[in-house]
Amino acid sequence: MRDDLNPLFDYAEALSGPVPEYLHLLVRETNLKTLSPQMISGHLQGRILALLSKLLRPQRILEVGTFTGYSALCLAEGIAPGGELITIEGNPEVAWIAQKYFDASPYAEVFRLQSSKAGEYIENQLSGHFDLIFLDADKRNYTNYFHQLIDRLNPGGLFISDNVLWDGRVVDPEDKEPDVRALDEFNRMLANDPRVETVVLPLRDGLSVARRI
Numbered sequence: 001m002r003d004d005l006n007p008l009f010d011y012a013e014a015l016s017g018p019v020p021e022y023l024h025l026l027v028r029e030t031n032l033k034t035l036s037p038q039m040i041s042g043h044l045q046g047r048i049l050a051l052l053s054k055l056l057r058p059q060r061i062l063e064v065g066t067f068t069g070y071s072a073l074c075l076a077e078g079i080a081p082g083g084e085l086i087t088i089e090g091n092p093e094v095a096w097i098a099q100k101y102f103d104a105s106p107y108a109e110v111f112r113l114q115s116s117k118a119g120e121y122i123e124n125q126l127s128g129h130f131d132l133i134f135l136d137a138d139k140r141n142y143t144n145y146f147h148q149l150i151d152r153l154n155p156g157g158l159f160i161s162d163n164v165l166w167d168g169r170v171v172d173p174e175d176k177e178p179d180v181r182a183l184d185e186f187n188r189m190l191a192n193d194p195r196v197e198t199v200v201l202p203l204r205d206g207l208s209v210a211r212r213i
């Protein structure tokens with residue numbers, strides 16, 4: 001059953017929190033000003049991202065796919081003092097909303113919003129290692145991003161990927177839609193890569209959490 005029709009999802013969301021007030025405002029502005037507001041992570045997934053980040057206390061976070069900044073703001077809640085969160089967004093029509101909310105948040109100094117195509121930026125300009133990587137951009141490139149980034153993830157670090165079940169469609173071998181097949185391949189590749197241990201959570205559109213061994 002779709003989350004938005006499932007009363008259990010509403011129940012779980014209502015009892016997970018607290019959610020900072022600026023995230024409620026961001027959801028509202030995203031609904032009013034963007035063409036695909038459903039891309040936002042949402043409150044339950046946002047609380048999971050914030051909790052994982054608070055448990056890990058990452059020094060450096062990389063996000064691929066900022067949109068209006070919801071998930072980046074959640075991940076920033078756990079960042080270690082003096083830490084840095086680089087987030088890459090290719091669409092300037094949404095990135096300005098993210099920047100506005102980053103600047104007004106309690107974590108303003110940690111954000112580095114990069115307006116670029118992610119693959120090129122990672123290949124040519126990104127430097128250093130990370131403790132937490134969150135993939136939430138073009139699904140067909142998830143496997144490429146993994147290969148580009150896995151050696152930049154510190155041992156014990158988390159590689160988190162969103163939308164890995166693509167509305168449940170990954171289990172249907174007859175579904176030949178390219179995003180579906182790319183995500184199925186990505187999930188199988190992750191499950192078989194000895195550098196990570198992975199859990200696929202059937203939350204919302206599917207969230208996988210892989211820990212660098």
Ligand SMILES: C[S@@+](CC[C@H](N)C(=O)[O-])C[C@H]1O[C@@H](n2cnc3c(N)ncnc32)[C@H](O)[C@@H]1O
Pocket residue numbers: 039040041042064065066067068069070071072088089090091094116117118119136137138
């Ligand atoms: C699902 S949304 C991200 C949602 C966001 N993480 C959140 O939780 O609110 C995906 C975003 O990735 C961006 N994107 C897609 N492909 C990209 C690429 N190759 N480089 C940079 N950004 C990309 C899109 O413009 C879109 O804003």
